[in-house]
Amino acid sequence: MERKQLIVDNKAYEALAIFHNDETDKDYVVYTDLKADMTKGITLSCVICKEENENIIPIKIQDARDKEIAANLIRTVMVEINKYSKKN
Amino acid sequence: MRNYSDALDNRNYGDTTKTKKKGSKVVKIFLGMALVGAIGLGVWSLFDDDIVGFFKNFGKDDVNPDDLLAFSESIPLDKDGVISITYPFVDRTLENANGRYSLPDSYDFVYIGDDENPTLKVIKNGELEPSNIVSVESNNGYPVDVIGVKTDYANFLNDAGEIKSNALSENNPNNSKLALENYEVPNVYSLPAGFKLYCENEAINKQALLAYIAEDGTNVYVIPKALIDEFVVVTENDFTIIGKYNVLKDQIAEVYDLYESNRLNNGTQTTNSR
Structure with a gap:
């Protein structure tokens, strides 16, 4: 499986998944920082994105509906990661 | 499905129907996260070792991973157009169904059920606990309808909930202004x-x-x-507070619902009668 990073505000993050929302017709990427200090917690983030030349280009979120979708996607990814981690 | 948002209000105003919005589907998966079709379905495979280690080692060895979701930020952080949710490290122990459930000191337990006398006893700075741990002792099995929330949010819920309750009471003196x-x-x-x-x-x-x-x-x-x-009459300030309270309440209920569904679906805890 390919591994992808994206640069947000000049910092590299690990992309976990890209989702497409039919309502907004936008793509959203959920990502995290694997090098973060885990004792402070895990942070999952999400922005709108597009792909150019196999690179993930982040687009900052401004619309309220996009914020709602992004938050739901983060929670969904966390639930799935949680399930997977328990089974393996 | 139980309406935890109304339970937080301790009132039932009936169903509010929300327009069903189109969902999201996965377009591309990385690191073996092979979610297929609608959210929540699919097979996970070939999970990169770094990613597996990163999430599996989160928290103490005996922390129930399902409990992590109960302590997430209920309000996502919007920083310069990036939406983030932080799941805090929780020093939580789970010895048995009747026992102590702990949170770091910066968190409080919020009860969102409709039992006026929940069988939960809050113990702070107990003799056997480190001073930075807040514990709840349950004598009635796994403490359902309880979620860990950051203290600032929990305090706001208490204060704003009282403002809303006073506004909606029959004795609201401002109603005469209409x-x-x-x-x-x-x-x-x-x-x-x-x-x-x-x-x-x-x-x-x-x-x-x-x-x-x-x-x-x-x-x-x-x-x-x-x-x-x-209709009731409220000051402009109280109107703003009630609006924020409603949003926070709904988000906490949503997080709890997600957490509880996950816990029950995974069968990690036996369901205890209340």
Whole structure:
């Protein structure tokens, strides 16, 4: 499986998944920082994105509906990661 | 499905139907996260070792991973167009169904059930606990309807909940400020500047039409006579607080619902009667 990073505000993050929302017709990427200090917690983030030349280009979120979708996607990814981690 | 948002209010205003929005589907998966089709379905495979280690090692060895979701930020952080949710490290122990459940000191337990006397006992800085741990002792099995929330949010819930409760009570003194005006057009009401109308039911709320605002700031409404008792009068400040309270309450209930569904689906805890 390919591994992808994206640069947000000049910092590299690990992309976990890209989702497409039919309502907004936008793509959203959920990502995290694997090098973060885990004792402070895990942070999952999400922005709108597009792909150019196999690179993930982040687009900052401004619309309220996009914020709602992004938050739901983060929670969904966390639930799935949680399930997977328990089974393996 | 149980409405935890209403349970937080300790009142039941009936169902509010929300327009169903189109969901999201996965486009591309990385690191073996092979979610297929709609969210929540699919097979996970070939999970990169770094990613597996990163999440599996989160928290103490005996932390129930399902419990992590109960302690997430209930309000996502929006920083410069990036939406983030932080799942805090929780020093939580789970010895048995009847026992102590712990949170770091910066968190409080929020009970969102509808039992007026939940069988939970909060122990802070107990003799056997480190001073930075807040514990809840349950004598009734796994403490359902309880979620860990950051103390600031929990305090806001308490204070704002009381403001809302007072506003919706029959003894709200501000309600007398809404005055029926004697105009040719029926059902015209005036409200002095500095006050707002609040209605818990969104559909009914929309039926209060603001006709105009007078020079002195008085709001003049046209409200169907049959619905007038559905509205209460609050100060502008309380109106803002109640709005924020409603948003936070819904988000906490949503997080808890997600957490509880996950816990029960995974069968990590036996369901205990309450």
